[in-house]
Amino acid sequence: MKYNRIFAVLLIAAVAAIISCSGKTKQVAVTLDWWQFWTDPAIGPTIQKMVNDYETANPNVKINLTDLTWSDGHEKIVVAFSSGTAPDIVELGSDWVAEFSSANQLADITGDVISDTAGFLGWSPGIYDNKIYAFPWILGTRVLFINRELVRKAGLSENFVPINWAQLRELCFKIDSIGGDVHGFGSNAAEKHRLYKKFLPFFWAANGRIISRDGKLAVFASDKAYRALKMYKALNDSCSLIDTQSRLEDAFLAGKIGVIISGDWLLKRIRNEKIPIDFVTTLIPGPNFPGKSFAGGEFLAISAGSKNKEEALKFIKYITDKNNQLLFCKTNYSANPSNREAASDPFFTDDINLETFVKQMNMSEMVPAIPQWVYVEDIIESTLEEVLFNDAPIAESLYKGNKKITKILFDK
């Protein structure tokens, strides 16, 4: 009897051990490597929380989070792709997707996300050769920031906001005429990767295009481009403080600039640093009515060499869903989620400034998704430098720029 009991106990223990072992083997562990750029202490813990929540809900998945910095992140990603050590999921800037997709380094996710396209904004940079390679995550656009105190001092109604170029020019000139160290407009110096972003809103608002619709011609030089550059140069030459973006923002916050073009990071700074400035945000004016702005953003892509594409896509859809994008934007005070449902949340619509960004996003363009963008960007900036800072003739400079873009894109 005694032996029977011992035997029964041993049998139960053995069965339990077998069950527990088989349970472990059933949970096939999938490890996803994710490289991302949000390292700011304000948002880092939120990203980590999203990851932890996902791991809890999906015990078979482990996410290896790696932080990248904007100073060398691009180099690291290029090296990883070319050495075959790319992560499963990688965050890419909007103008990088074409570079990697054209080199066959990203997984084609068209079939898996086609049903999601209607619910999200900003797909165009993620599409190359009619295939989708990256999922839009957090986007960003630029709006006009106006110092209302300077508007009052300039003799205008404090509620005045310009809706077209003539009004913008008038506003900037009047603020500039206050004199002293006050300037009407904040114009970017020849700062790489920044200058063109300030000109393109004017260019696009005038219906300018860099490449023709059929993608076969460079059409950067046009009467529209001429008109836009003439307008921008008028602001630059007659009523602007010319400096780097960060110093322009400092000057705006110090009440030395009436009008600047900036992004949601400036809103965040004003809020976090409790800067006592009476300002308003509004849509960037166009020739006759509110025009267009420059938009970019963060995209999530799956490496072509990933062995866990299905899991990676599932995770991307989780990170970009309404709740996580809202959580992200609320924590980081970001204004432009890619998820349309999230963008209509009261968090954005109840905040007059965030609402401006949401509206502006619907009237924004992103740069063309071409692998040679880095060269084209360089040509546009050189053209702007020539015209704005060396007083080169506008038409001739645009023509020269167009010729260079044609050579880069079409080797003609």
Added chain:
Amino acid sequence: MKPRQIAGYLFASPWVITFLIFWLFPLLFSFYLGFTDYRLLKPTYSWVGLDNFAALLSDQAFLQSLKNTFVFVIGTIPLTTMISLILALLIDKNFPGRTIFRSGYFMPSITSMVVIALIFTNLYSRDGYIYLLAKMVGLSPPENGFLLSNKTALLSVMAMDVWMSVGYYMLLFLAGLKSIPGELYETADVAGAGPIRKFVSITLPLLKPVALFIIVINTIKSFQVFVEVLVMTRGNYDTSTAVYFIYESGLSRFEFGYASAAAYILFLIIAIFSLAQFGLLRQRVTP
């Protein structure tokens, strides 16, 4: 092989292996790459012969960066050499607080270039002290600051480089001055030579080996100017230099073939300059 020899090779091996892997191989491989169209992310690459070199010689951006580099070299080396020699002569005298001056002049040489470049970026800006000082003394500096103007940006970077380098070269000159035997000056005194005569006939000829060393290493260093440009202007406002061009081509656009070809053109220029300097100055140094 004798055990003693084996031990010698073993002791030398850490350096030799490191040299082969991290210096010699990249050096030879990059030379090879200069003749290819190699780009990161491009799955294959092919031999293009001298195409990269030909393209570089008609690339306006490269030619402009070479021109800027020459301006930098020609503008900074004579000034740095002269100022450091003058400082060395002054510091060589006995006067109270000499050590403080010596340390003070040398301090920039041991400070990070990035830190100095950031400080000078602020000093040169529209509300920086150098800018305000220039205005105060009646000069008319560029409206948006020294670094935001084609006319003054490169000159400003050069001025900072001179300020930063003189302390180090001053110490080298000082060492050279200390090695001149005092008896020569005593003899000159007896012969009735004045201070200028002593400087021209004793100090200067005997400092020539040090001057040669300073000019050659400063030339090589100046041809490779990069960090200042990266931190202060990112190559804007006509300040792009040859190494900055190589950095942009190689690490921003990942055109390793093109960047390698540019690096070898620069290597050739530095080699020619250094050999010419050795040739010219050695004749005068050798008694």
